[in-house]
């Protein structure tokens with residue numbers, strides 16, 4: 668097995684995509700491969716990677732909070748992120764762990780920017796304050812048509828506040844992601860996610876230049 672330039676002790680790898688894209692499954696599969704390469708892997712997520720974040724997540728995803736202002740929503744995701752970076756991500760990177768994170772500030776740019784129509788500069792300023800400018804080594808964008816993502820989510824019980832949005836919202840979110848990927852080809856790797864999990868996993872390994880003999 669050989670790992671490409673993105674994978675090392677202390678690498679920071681982010682998974683992004685619309686709801687139903689399969690991030691959680693793909694992160695778990697990649698974690699197994701990286702551990703077999705001898706790396707210590709920390710898997711985490713936003714929102715909700717910390718105790719404080721878990722409480723913010725409950726608030727953010729509660730269908731009863733449907734009248735939340737879109738700026739308030741952006742601030743709450745940024746607050747979750749600030750806590751997460753300081754409590755979990757930075758200490759793990761300093762220990763030399765390889766960090767896999769399910770969503771990061773690119774979700775804010777896609778959902779609160781593309782989906783809700785908030786200004787990109789505002790969101791970037793807010794998130795630079797929250798993150799202190801910490802960027803991942805690579806962002807794996809699992810790309811899939813909005814209809815397919817929603818179809819997968821609705822197969823898994825009652826939708827949360829975000830999952831209850833209309834197809835058009837997820838189309839805008841997807842567009843928001845693809846625009847970011849086009850602007851930042853250096854860190855984004857776009858993987859077509861409309862395939863069985865094993866096949867998508869192989870595509871993720873190829874995107875990250877990991878070769879399995």
Ligand code: TYD
Pocket residue numbers: 686687712713714728744770771772774775776778779827829830
């Ligand atoms: P996620 O944990 O991926 O959802 P689930 O565990 O239900 O699959 O993300 C929760 C929701 O929060 C998801 O709909 C995307 C949304 N979100 C934003 O709108 N902005 C953000 O910055 C983040 C991190 C997530």
